[in-house]
Amino acid sequence: MAKKVLVYSTATCPFCIRAKQFLKENGIQFEDIDVSADENKASEMIKKSGQMGVPVIEIDGEFIVGFDKEKIKEVLGI
């Protein structure tokens, strides 16, 4: 079964865009959550991940901070 992928991002963050580009290129479906537009989502991200920097990528409950391509590949198994 496909893993559930959430990308917490802001519209202005270059690495969020790179991360989303990377997921798209690899045919990974994800939900994009713009935390700059939704304060509740922002606090949810901070609470769940303990992180205050975007992008935060959540894959089946596992959190990856920043655009860490190797880590994303490893967790997704691609």
Added chain:
Amino acid sequence: MYDLIIIGAGPAGITAAVYAARKRLEFLVITADIGGQTAWSGDIENYTGYQFITGPDLTAKFEEHMRKYKVPVKESEEAVELKKTGDAIRVKTAKGEYESKTAIIASGKKSRELGVPGEREFKNKGLTYCATCDGPLFSGKVVAVIGGGNSALDAALQLMRIAKHVYIVNNTPRLGGDAIMREKVERSGIVTVMNDARVTSVLGDKMVRAIKVDKAGKEEDLSIQGVFVEIGLVPNSAFAKDIKKNEYGEIIVNCKNETNVPGIFAAGDVTDVPEKQIVIAAGEGSKAALAAFKYLNSL
């Protein structure tokens, strides 16, 4: 043994790779990331051929161009040592060791760190080097921008619209940067500028809660929830121990991109070439690749 190893894959390294591929060299790119500072950039309006393009989009274009030639790229791998012994140049990373006849150092620059206790611990926990990225997370909060140049002012201008209050902690007697930006910051009414002030530590529990600021020998705790470090850039050149650098740590090159060690070239923001621009870095990368090609032919 490779003909060439390129260290870095920003505009300089990627352009060098395109040229090296077209010369059919046996080569390798070793890099921490793709795009370097270009990937961090917002809007770019001065790269010839593109009246407007964003940093991430230009990075994607660069990468696509390089991948077209099936260039072998060791990504997420950082050079930790570069040494020439006899005719062989050895590049060491955390994952392995590679040997080559020539090398191009195109490792660029990275954000300068404060170098104070708490900085590493609270990175991404209230402390950040990218106001553009993380600024929106600090809506309604009290934040501090560390620095006094254009990048600090730019961060303050962005944060003024989001945060409740912005402190600028500047370690010189007055703010630098462009007058037009300074005026905007000073007029805003929600920015407090602290001159001659140095951050000595970052404090907090799970997240940042305060910074300690030294002002003329007197220390005070400033309660804030966000720290934006904007104190300029440093070249990624420490691994190249035998290569001559200037006082800023930039690698000294001549007009052929040669360093003091024959066969080792450098290009882009890591060098002492004046003006740090994407278009310049790309041009320097092509020069360095052509210089390495000529050097190989002379062996």
